[in-house]
Amino acid sequence: MNEITFTINDQAVKARRGWTVLETARECGIHIPTLCHHPAVTPSGACRLCMVELRDGDWAKLVASCIYPAAEGIHVYTDTARVKNVRNWIFQMLLAAAPASREIAELAARHGVTGTRFAAKDPDEMCMVCGLCQRVCEEVVGLSAIAVVDRGVHKRVGAPFMQPTDVCVACGCCVNICPTGAMRKLFDSVRGETATKLTQLAV
Ligand code: SF4
Ligand code: SF4
Ligand code: FES
Known part of the structure; x- marks a missing residue:
């Protein structure tokens, strides 16, 4: 069946x-x-x-x-109460991990979470290291222009070896799929060009 x-x-x-x-x-x-x-x-x-x-x-x-x-x-x-409780904690952790992401703040607020009890490591951080950008580049575009490097709290995304790469074809998929807005900023480190320029290239 x-x-x-x-x-x-x-x-x-x-x-x-x-x-x-x-x-x-x-x-x-x-x-x-x-x-x-x-x-x-x-x-x-x-x-x-x-x-x-x-x-x-x-x-x-x-x-x-x-x-x-x-x-x-x-x-x-x-x-359930248990689901709402764990969701609340996760939103708080995400707000601390990526405090500059308007997208996360808006989603959290829609679920009643407007602040976090956790300290933010970097107030300008927007990336929560979800890996969507790396997966879309690899699985949909068929390239490996984005890598997830390091582990634990040091985990971050960027170009392989953190050097801008010409493997990237400026398709814009990573910027579009990023749920936090971080790839708009990180794109510099991948291709060495701004996300604004990427958008112009992709249209
Ligand atoms: S840049 Fe965006 S898509 Fe990529 S890992 Fe960070 S939050 Fe996720
Ligand atoms: S813009 Fe570049 S890094 Fe982003 S998905 Fe396309 S090829 Fe990969
Ligand atoms: S773990 Fe399921 S949406 Fe992120």
């Missing part, structure tokens, strides 16, 4: 085999906030904003809906 039936917020939903919980929710018009998800590229589960609760009797756990496969008979909840 290619069809799966389960529930989201006690409502019966149908998914095709291979869909994730997030894809099914989107198909059914059920809102789950996301930042690092885009249907054009492989999901990575980087931002954790799409957390939902799975319940079965007394048993419950939180999962990232963009990477959790839809399965027969599961019960998914998108707006």
Whole structure:
């Protein structure tokens, strides 16, 4: 059977085999906030904003809906107290990681989060290192003009070896897919040209 039936917020939903919980929710018009998800590229589960609760009797756990496969008979909840609490913490962490991103601030405010208790490392930072720019360059454009380097708190994106690269064809996909506005600024470090010039090249 290619069809799966389960529930989201006690409502019966149908998914095709291979869909994730997030894809099914989107198909059914059920809102789950996301930042690092885009249907054009492989999901990575980087931002954790799409957390939902799975319940079965007394048993419950939180999962990232963009990477959790839809399965027969599961019960998914998108707006429980536990989900709202973890979402609040994640928004606060994102606001501290990328305090200069208007996009993150607006999305957080729409979910009732207008400040963070975490200290920002760099008040000008816009990148939350979700990797969408690197994935679209590699998976959709077929190039490797963007790399994610270092680990943990030092993780960042830029050109391979952090040197501007002529591998980039200035297609603009990375700037367009970036959910925080950071790639407009980072594009200098990838190609050595401004995002404004990129936009002119891409049209
Ligand atoms: S530049 Fe944008 S798309 Fe790339 S990792 Fe940073 S936030 Fe994500
Ligand atoms: S503009 Fe350059 S770096 Fe960005 S996706 Fe296109 S080829 Fe890759
Ligand atoms: S949207 Fe699922 S982890 Fe970012």
